[in-house]
Amino acid sequence: MKKVTLLLCLFVFSFLVSCGGKEEQKLDEIPKATETVEQPIVDNSKIELGEEIFEGKGTCVACHKPNIKVVGPSLHNIATIYKEKNASIVTFLKGEGEAIVDPAQFEVMKANFAITKTMSDEELQALEAYIYSFL
């Protein structure tokens, strides 16, 4: 009887030890995870500027929402198609590209070039980064 209890204790003990080992491993991984998070922080400021323009002076938000079509296509839809075709949103907003998302409605979008043509490359790239954040 005593031998069985001893064996049981040993079993439980070795189980606890092996669990403890795994936990140590997890702790080791934590610093690695935070290291990889650093890079996007740089891009985030660009995305934030894009959001500010999109909702502010660009007035884009009146017709574009992240995931549903309102007047214009959703940002997810625009990002997906531009990525697929490897096209440039900046070029389009400068009025130098062609509509590839919903050409039939292009006239509605075209009116906004009056605003986007006055924007700097930095502002247009920020808008592009913001739209791509909904991929």
Ligand code: HEC
């Ligand atoms: C009055 C409504 C309206 C506003 C405001 C508006 N859009 Fe649009 N947008 C549209 C419509 C409609 C389309 C679909 C036609 C098209 O694809 O060109 C579109 C399409 C687009 C496309 C895809 C173009 C393509 O290749 O087909 C992009 C990119 C875009 N808009 C960005 C913007 C940005 C950035 C702003 C703000 C500066 C903005 N839109 C403001 C209505 C609007």
